Amino acid sequence: MPKHIVSGLNYLAAINLRKEGYLQKEIAEALGMDRSTVSHYINGRNISWDSIEIAEVLSKLCPEDFLKITYTLTKDTTKTRIIIKTLKDFNFRPKVKDSCIGCGLCVDTCLMGAVELNNLKAQIDSNWCCGCRMCESRCPTNSIEILEVEETEGL
Amino acid sequence: MVANEKATENKNISIKREAAEKRELCFEDEACIGCGICEQICPVDAIELGPMGAIVRGELDASKINIDESKCVLCGMCSVGCPVEAIDFTIDGKPISEIEEYPRLIRSISPEAENCVYCGACDIACPQGAIRVMRELPERAKLVTGEIEVDKDACISCGMCEDMCPADAIYLEENIPTSSNPEIATDIVIDKDKCVYCGICKRICPEDAIKVICKACPYGEYEIEEAEVKGDLVVDEDLCINCGWCQEICPKDVFEVEKPFEGELIINEDACQGCETCIDVCPCNVLSFPESSESGQIASKIQKDEKYCIYCGACQNVCATNAITVKRTGVNITPTKSKAWKKAVDSLKFSDEKAGSSSSGAAKAKSEGK
Amino acid sequence: MAYRLVVHPELCHGCGNCVVACPVNASKSTEVAGGKGPQEDVGLSIIVEDGVVRINQLKECKNCATCIKACPVGAIGLEEV
Numbered sequence: 049m050p051k052h053i054v055s056g057l058n059y060l061a062a063i064n065l066r067k068e069g070y071l072q073k074e075i076a077e078a079l080g081m082d083r084s085t086v087s088h089y090i091n092g093r094n095i096s097w098d099s100i101e102i103a104e105v106l107s108k109l110c111p112e113d114f115l116k117i118t119y120t121l122t123k124d125t126t127k128t129r130i131i132i133k134t135l136k137d138f139n140f141r142p143k144v145k146d147s148c149i150g151c152g153l154c155v156d157t158c159l160m161g162a163v164e165l166n167n168l169k170a171q172i173d174s175n176w177c178c179g180c181r182m183c184e185s186r187c188p189t190n191s192i193e194i195l196e197v198e199e200t201e202g203l
Numbered sequence: 204m205v206a207n208e209k210a211t212e213n214k215n216i217s218i219k220r221e222a223a224e225k226r227e228l229c230f231e232d233e234a235c236i237g238c239g240i241c242e243q244i245c246p247v248d249a250i251e252l253g254p255m256g257a258i259v260r261g262e263l264d265a266s267k268i269n270i271d272e273s274k275c276v277l278c279g280m281c282s283v284g285c286p287v288e289a290i291d292f293t294i295d296g297k298p299i300s301e302i303e304e305y306p307r308l309i310r311s312i313s314p315e316a317e318n319c320v321y322c323g324a325c326d327i328a329c330p331q332g333a334i335r336v337m338r339e340l341p342e343r344a345k346l347v348t349g350e351i352e353v354d355k356d357a358c359i360s361c362g363m364c365e366d367m368c369p370a371d372a373i374y375l376e377e378n379i380p381t382s383s384n385p386e387i388a389t390d391i392v393i394d395k396d397k398c399v400y401c402g403i404c405k406r407i408c409p410e411d412a413i414k415v416i417c418k419a420c421p422y423g424e425y426e427i428e429e430a431e432v433k434g435d436l437v438v439d440e441d442l443c444i445n446c447g448w449c450q451e452i453c454p455k456d457v458f459e460v461e462k463p464f465e466g467e468l469i470i471n472e473d474a475c476q477g478c479e480t481c482i483d484v485c486p487c488n489v490l491s492f493p494e495s496s497e498s499g500q501i502a503s504k505i506q507k508d509e510k511y512c513i514y515c516g517a518c519q520n521v522c523a524t525n526a527i528t529v530k531r532t533g534v535n536i537t538p539t540k541s542k543a544w545k546k547a548v549d550s551l552k553f554s555d556e557k558a559g560s561s562s563s564g565a566a567k568a569k570s571e572g573k
Numbered sequence: 574m575a576y577r578l579v580v581h582p583e584l585c586h587g588c589g590n591c592v593v594a595c596p597v598n599a600s601k602s603t604e605v606a607g608g609k610g611p612q613e614d615v616g617l618s619i620i621v622e623d624g625v626v627r628i629n630q631l632k633e634c635k636n637c638a639t640c641i642k643a644c645p646v647g648a649i650g651l652e653e654v
Contacts, residue, residue: 146541146542146543147542147543147546148541148543149246149276149278149280149541149543149544149547150278150304150541150543150544151276151277151278151279152223152224152226152277152278153276155222155223155224156205156220156222156223156224157205167304167539167540167541168304168305168539168540168541168543168544169541169543188246188247188276188278189246189543191543251574251575253574253576254576254635254636254637254638254651256635256636256637256638256639257576257636257637257638257641257651260638260641260642262638262641262642262650262651263576263636263638263650263651265574265576266574269574474600476596476599476600477596477599478594478595478596478599478637478639479639480596480637480638480639521635521637522596522635522637523595523596523597523600523633523634523635523637523639524596524597524599524600524633
């Protein structure tokens with residue numbers, strides 16, 4: 049069953065990536081799939097509607113749950129990152145305050161690999177931030193603020 | 204969620220977090236002087252300083268600090284603040300003292316070994332046993348020249364020469380006289396390596412049995428070998444805490460010491476009850492009980508000499524009657540771009556209103572207001 | 574790991590060295606230094622009562638161990654809390 053949900057997620061991600069203009073080959077590489085499967089998905093010869101429905105429900109969950117469930121299902125950070133980035137509904141503007149001490153807990157926490165340290169301060173890449181806020185809750189100095197912004201912003 | 208791993212060995216503590224990077228903190232109990240700076244600088248209150256008075260006095264066998272691994276976030280601030288490098292902090296195996304982004308306390312000891320005459324004052328004075336002076340003196344016999352001879356037939360073994368010899372160069376082999384050997388000594392021996400040909404034995408001998416000629420004087424000093432002292436001055440920088448004792452006590456200005464902190468040490472004599480805890484704890488031997496100038500005179504309760512102080516604050520922490528204030532005014536540290544780290548370093552400095560500077564916003568507003 | 578002063582009355586000989594040595598005690602009352610101690614409760618840390626050591630209050634005790642050092646029979650120590 050988990051495999052089917054992953055297929056659903058892959059399907060949704062593939063369709064979205066195609067809409068964003070990526071080639072089938074690129075999509076296959078990013079999601080770790082066969083090109084033929086990608087081609088099937090894009091041409092409407094899809095997998096079961098149930099799987100897609102479940103995947104759609106997942107993608108509407110709060111970002112933290114969506115991220116954690118996806119990671120649990122795929123057990124693959126690279127794949128999780130692409131799926132979440134492609135299917136997230138909102139954009140986020142992460143802010144790191146000067147009180148950041150550069151302990152790196154956020155770097156270790158972020159499943160999206162969106163955080164790195166620069167001059168003893170966390171830097172969060174808004175392109176990859178999925179709004180799960182796990183870094184925010186883990187930060188020992190409350191230095192992180194994740195703001196939701198309009199979908200169109202920055203694109 | 205990545206959790207910290209803690210390990211303790213003897214009194215040493217290590218805390219590790221392995222994820223995107225491997226961060227590791229290692230506390231070395233023996234190097235720790237109990238100043239409490241780590242406790243003060245830790246942003247998450249993960250460090251607790253132990254009862255240093257009891258520990259240095261041997262009344263409690265425990266680590267000088269404790270680190271709560273569930274609170275520690277492995278930021279490295281304790282390591283940067285530690286003035287004696289008792290806390291090592293590495294990221295992916297690299298010490299943060301070698302990573303440019305991190306500030307580093309500036310402290311040093313630079314000995315000019317070629318000026319050293321191996322008097323050994325620094326070795327004796329160093330409170331941490333960080334300096335060793337080893338020396339090799341020339342043979343005494345090579346610095347004098349002369350002749351000495353005992354007429355053993357004339358000698359009555361009175362032993363006066365032995366008693367008088369300032370160089371312990373004369374030795375009588377004593378004997379209990381018996382009817383078969385009615386002598387009080389069987390032999391008189393002169394150790395020519397010790398004899399300096401001073402002639403005292405000759406002058407004290409009641410029988411004129413000793414002849415001594417000192418050749419050094421008539422021939423002049425130039426005939427004699429130059430007195431050469433060989434030696435070695437070894438400074439263990441890991442043990443050195445930059446107190447400056449060596450610099451102050453050296454008669455030849457061999458040492459230059461850079462201290463990590465500047466400040467002022469204030470003792471309130473009225474509050475001091477003379478319990479001696481600060482004296483026992485001070486790693487720099489700054490404090491002592493003075494001796495009264497004459498009997499019946501009451502000396503001051505405690506004496507300090509700030510020349511040797513590094514303003515670490517260990518004395519203030521242990522004082523039960525709050526008689527000591529260490530006003531740290533300067534921290535000798537390399538710059539950092541991080542505002543949070545700058546603030547942490549500044550928090551080590553003494554301020555009258557410690558309470559008012561807790562949030563970065565307040566601190567910023569304050570500096571802008573100036 | 575916090576520590577707290579503990580006494581073992583069963584070992585105490587009642588000499589009172591600890592009462593005199595304690596810097597907190599000395600700062601509370603000049604009578605302590607004389608060896609007698611004040612009659613009223615002035616907030617001493619450690620006292621000898623009916624010939625036996627007793628902890629009175631530890632609010633100001635900093636675990637300096639001066640009393641432990643002064644005790645001839647090992648009747649005072651520190652324990653983890």
